[in-house]
Amino acid sequence: MRIEHFAFNVKDPIAVAEWYCEHLGFTVKHKFSKPPHTHFLADSTDKVMIEIYNNPPDEVPDYPAMNPLTLHLAFVSDDPEADAQRLCQVGCTLVDDVRLNDGSVLLMLKDPWGFAIQLCKRGNPMV
Secondary structure, X not given: OOOOEEEEEOOOHXXXXXXXXXXXXXXXEEEOOOOOOOEEEEOOOOOOXXXXXXXXXXXXXXXXXXXXXXXXXXXXXXOHHHHHHHHHOOOOEEEEEEEOOOOOEEEEEEOOOOOEEEEEEOOOOOO
């Protein structure tokens, strides 16, 4: 089996989907124009998707209050420092900067809605 998608319940799926497409390189594969405004977004490989929706609205997790190690979405980045700087200019906040002995750089950010995203440049690629 392989992963098709990960799903995230958010307060404003339309705005989140637009931001993720514009700033993280996702493309919309399918969306619903009526509530819960589900958007299926594919990453740059076109092999993995995330699902962004709002259903039911009262069960959206408090992402800003969550420790980013509880839940985060990790991206491979050839230049995490430049990507972090670019993303912080459009609403992200840098939360953590981890440098490992093998040369790995792991930058944790919160997106404009408080959801944790990580930029990873591994010293030894994992996949």
